[in-house]
Amino acid sequence: MTPSRRPPREPMPGPIEWLRENLFSSWGNAALTVLALAIIYWTVVPFVTWAIVDAAWTGTGRDDCLAYDGACWPFVMQRIGQIVYGFYDVGQRWRVDIALIVLAAGLAWLTLPRVPGKRPVGALMLTLYPVAAFFLLAGGMGLEHVPTTRWGGFMMTMIVAMTGIVASLPLGILLALGRRSDLPVVKGFSIAFIELWRGVPLVTVLFMAANMLPLFAGLSVNKVLSALIAVALFSAAYMAEVVRGGLAAIPKGQYEAANAMGLPYWQAMAFIILPQALRLALPNIVGNFIGLLKDTSLISIIGLFDLLGIVQAGSTDPEWAAPNTAMTGYVFVGVVFWAMCFSMSRYAKHMEGVLAAGERR
C-alpha cells in the first residue's frame, strides 16, 4: 500500500498578492472594490461621528444634549430603569431581576454545549419557571400585587416573545400533524385554524383581542393576557406551516418502516418522524422565532409598552425632547434587538452543525 500523501502546501501569498487576487483581480472587480470602500466611507464615518465623536455622554436633561450634534446617550442612561422595567414599582424591581436572571441562566444552561443535565433543567424551565415567574412578577403568595398595566419595556418584550416561542412550537407541531391527519374533523379544524390566523395581520388580531372582545362580548380581558394569547396563536399558525414543510420532506419509507414495526402513531411521530422533520425545519423555525421577537413591538397598538414603545414614549417626554433623542433611542433599541436576533440565528447555525454531525449522512 502506498502511504497516503497530503497535497503539497501552497506558499502563503503576501499582502499585495492577496489584494490583487481577491480585490483587484479584474477591472470590474477593482471598480466594485472602490465602490464598496466609498459606500463604507459615506455610511460608517458619519455614523461613528454621530454616535461617538459628536455625542453627548453625560447630563441629566435635554439641555445637556442640545449642545451636541450627535447622539444623546444620557437619555438612554437616565431612562434605563424604565427601558428595562417599564412602570414597574421601583422598590419591587428586584423581582423582575430575579425572573430575568433565572431566565438567562436557564437559557445559558440549555444552549451551552457540554453542560450536563439539559433534560431536567429544560423540563423545569418549561413547567415550573413560567408559573414561578408569573407569581413573582404579578404578585400574590405574600408578594405585593403589581398590575400588568405597569409592566413594560425590555421585560414586556421578553415575556411576550418567550411565551410566544414556548407556546407556538408545540401548538404548531400539533396543527401540522393535524393538517396531515386522516381524520377529517382534525384535518378540517387544523386547516381552518391555520388559514384563518395566517390570513389576518397581527395588528388586527391584537386590536380585536384587546378592544373588540370587551366591546362586543362585554368581556373585560387583561390586555397583557390577550396579547400573549394572540401572539401565541398567531405564531402557532405560522409554525404549523414550517413544521409541515419538514414533515413533507420525510420519505414515505420512514413512515412505512415505523408502521411495519407496529409503532403506534404518536410513538412513530415522536421517535422517527418529528426528530428528522424538525431538524430539516430548524432554520425556518428559528426564522419564525426571530420574526416573532421583532413582532412583539406591535403590542404598542393596544397601549402596551414593549422595549421599542417605552423608548419611543420616553423620547417625546419634554424633559428629554431634543433633536437627537428619538434617534438615539431607536439606535439603542435596534442594537438590542439585533443582538438578540443575531444570537438566535448563530445558535441555530451551530445546532444545525451539531445535528448534522450526529446523522452523518
Place this chain on the structure above:
Amino acid sequence: MSANGAAVEVVGLNKWFKTFHALKDVSLSVGSGERVVICGPSGSGKSTLIRCINALERHEEGKVIVEGVELSDEVGQIEAVRRNVGMVFQQFNLFPHLTVLENCTLAPMWVKRIPKAKAEELAMQYLDRVHIPDQAKKYPGQLSGGQQQRVAIARALTMEPRIMLFDEPTSALDPEMIKEVLETMVELAETGMTMLCVTHEMGFARTVANRVVFMDHGEIVEVAPPQEFFTNPKSERTKEFLAQILH
C-alpha cells in the same frame, strides 16, 4: 400445509389504486415455516400483495388472515399483527438519525416494552447473526448498502417476528453486495422462519423456496415447487418471463 393452520391466508383479494385494478382475486395460503418466493414482471402486483399482509396497503375486497386473525380496520388489531410480522424494504428505510443499535432496539422497547438493556442484548444477538455486530454504534449513512440491508433484517428480527416479508430486498443493491444479503436470508431460512419474499433472485428461489408464485397483471398465474417451476413451467406467460429473466 402444516397441521396447525396457515401462517398467512389470503382469500379472494382485490385491490384498486384509483381505477387501476392492482390485485385480481388473489388467493394464497402460506403454511407456518414455509418459504414462498413471489416473482413476476414489474407492475404485476407482487409488492402490493405482500404489503397487504401487514396492512401497509388496505385491500378493498377479500380477506387477509395472519395467524388466524383477519385484518380489519381496527388500529390496535393491525398493530398486533405487525408485531409478529417483520418487513424488509427495497430501500432499507433505516432511520438515519438513530444509530444501528437504536434502529434495532426502538420497536422492541416501545412496542413490546422490553427494558433497554435486554433490548440491546437482543439487538446485538441479531446484529451478530447478520455478521455486523461491530457496526452497532455507527449511523446508517456510514454503512454500505449491503450492510444497511443486513441492519434492516436485524432490525426486523429484533422484534422476534414469526413471519418475515421481504419486498425486493436486493433490487437497490450494487451487484457485489447482493450476495451478502442473500446469504443472510438463506441463513434465516434455515432457522425455519416463515418467509414471503418478492425477488428476482432465481438462485435464491431455487435454494430456499418451498414454492414459487408467479404473478402477472395482478393475478397469480402459477404456483409450483421451484424444481417444477424452473424446469417445467405450465403457463406460456411463465415461460416467457423465465426466458427473459434467466438469459
